[in-house]
Amino acid sequence: MSRKLPNIIITGTPGVGKTTHCEMLAERTGLKHLSVNDVVKERECHEGWDEEYQSWIVDEDKLLDAIEEEVKEGGCIIDWHACDLFPKSWIDLVVVLRADTETLYDRLSARKYPEVKLQENLDSEIMDVLIQEARESYDEEIVVELQSKDTDEMESNVERIEAWLKQKNGHHCGKTRHLVNFITGNANKLSEVKAILEPAIQVDSQALDLVEIQGSLDDVTLDKCRRAADLVQGPVLVEDTCLCFNSLKGLPGPYIKWFLSSLGHEGLNNLLAAYDDKSAQAVCTFAYSAGPGHEPILFQGITDGRIVPARGPGNFGWDPIFEYEGKTYAEMEKSEKNKISHRAKALAKLQAWFAKEMTS
Numbered sequence: 001m002s003r004k005l006p007n008i009i010i011t012g013t014p015g016v017g018k019t020t021h022c023e024m025l026a027e028r029t030g031l032k033h034l035s036v037n038d039v040v041k042e043r044e045c046h047e048g049w050d051e052e053y054q055s056w057i058v059d060e061d062k063l064l065d066a067i068e069e070e071v072k073e074g075g076c077i078i079d080w081h082a083c084d085l086f087p088k089s090w091i092d093l094v095v096v097l098r099a100d101t102e103t104l105y106d107r108l109s110a111r112k113y114p115e116v117k118l119q120e121n122l123d124s125e126i127m128d129v130l131i132q133e134a135r136e137s138y139d140e141e142i143v144v145e146l147q148s149k150d151t152d153e154m155e156s157n158v159e160r161i162e163a164w165l166k167q168k169n170g171h172h173c174g175k176t177r178h179l180v181n182f183i184t185g186n187a188n189k190l191s192e193v194k195a196i197l198e199p200a201i202q203v204d205s206q207a208l209d210l211v212e213i214q215g216s217l218d219d220v221t222l223d224k225c226r227r228a229a230d231l232v233q234g235p236v237l238v239e240d241t242c243l244c245f246n247s248l249k250g251l252p253g254p255y256i257k258w259f260l261s262s263l264g265h266e267g268l269n270n271l272l273a274a275y276d277d278k279s280a281q282a283v284c285t286f287a288y289s290a291g292p293g294h295e296p297i298l299f300q301g302i303t304d305g306r307i308v309p310a311r312g313p314g315n316f317g318w319d320p321i322f323e324y325e326g327k328t329y330a331e332m333e334k335s336e337k338n339k340i341s342h343r344a345k346a347l348a349k350l351q352a353w354f355a356k357e358m359t360s
């Protein structure tokens with residue numbers, strides 16, 4: 001299952017400041033504060049009232065049923081003094097708040113806790129019961145222990161959780177989907193990339209004007225990718241497309257954009273007038289970088305075709321003059337082009353790589 005926003009549990013012995021943390025976080029992030037206390041009371045997820053402890057005896061099955069739908073949608077901050085009852089697959093972060101026994105004693109006495117309940121909670125805090133429970137119930141890397149004895153500590157805890165959320169933002173929870181930030185100024189490229197990759201890989205995009213160096217196909221794309229990662233300070237996908245005329249030893253290649261805009265379709269055909277061999281290669285090179293300083297990985301796809309006088313709608317680059325098995329790219333249905341194109345072949349490699357990354 002996949003949820004767009006993560007679920008967080010804020011847990012800890014009564015009196016550690018769970019509700020204050022949850023309320024601050026909910027206000028700042030827009031996530032939903034799910035107070036289990038309120039759910040138990042309002043939706044009657046209990047087996048009655050315990051006089052000695054002055055609290056409801058929670059019916060865990062009823063409670064889970066009551067919140068399942070909401071939690072599975074994601075974006076919940078669950079506020080409860082236990083965490084081991086929630087299924088692992090629901091939860092992305094477990095925050096265990098801690099406070100020293102003196103602070104707890106003061107807070108719980110102020111709440112007029114009965115002696116037996118107060119003592120039990122202090123014991124539980126001293127014995128690290130909740131942190132152990134959290135570590136046993138969830139993967140270690142999603143469990144964090146934070147001190148919460150005063151407002152400064154609360155403030156810094158909330159900031160830390162907010163930073164975690166920002167970092168998580170854009171990455172789908174449940175580890176089922178990848179997201180790429182495709183940096184391109186070309187709307188046609190973007191729509192093909194979306195059509196091919198989604199929904200398996202979600203494609204976001206930023207239209208940035210990236211300087212393109214002169215050089216080999218690989219160098220142009222590698223350099224473009226490094227610049228993009230530096231600019232957005234995060235993971236990026238970029239692409240560079242070349243059209244290589246075999247008679248011209250691969251030219252215009254990476255310079256196709258300038259050739260196309262200055263010569264047009266007819267001019268590009270004229271370049272080959274002196275040659276019998278009209279064959280050409282459409283070469284698409286994607287580069288993915290995990291962020292600034294991470295060496296980009298290249299995925300290349302090549303489709304062999306021929307340069308012909310323009311046929312078909314002229315809304316994407318040199319599509320009307322590139323013929324593949326009797327049809328120009330422009331004459332094909334989009335779905336047809338997206339099966340055999342240089343771009344589709346490069347993206348098939350990228351998808352395979354992402355799929356492997358996901359399972360490793």
Ligand SMILES: O=P(O)(O)OP(=O)(O)OP(=O)(O)OC[C@H]1O[C@@H](n2cnc3c(O)ncnc32)[C@H](O)[C@@H]1O
Nearest residue numbers: 183184185186239240241256257260316317318319
């Ligand atoms: O922002 P970026 O991603 O760099 O987009 P761009 O339009 O500048 O694209 P390139 O630098 O890769 O230049 C390649 C040129 O080839 C054109 N082009 C790219 N892919 C194409 C395709 O599948 N069919 C036809 N023309 C294509 C594109 O419009 C450009 O004129």
Ligand SMILES: [Mg+2]
Nearest residue numbers: 185210212257
């Ligand atoms: Mg470009």
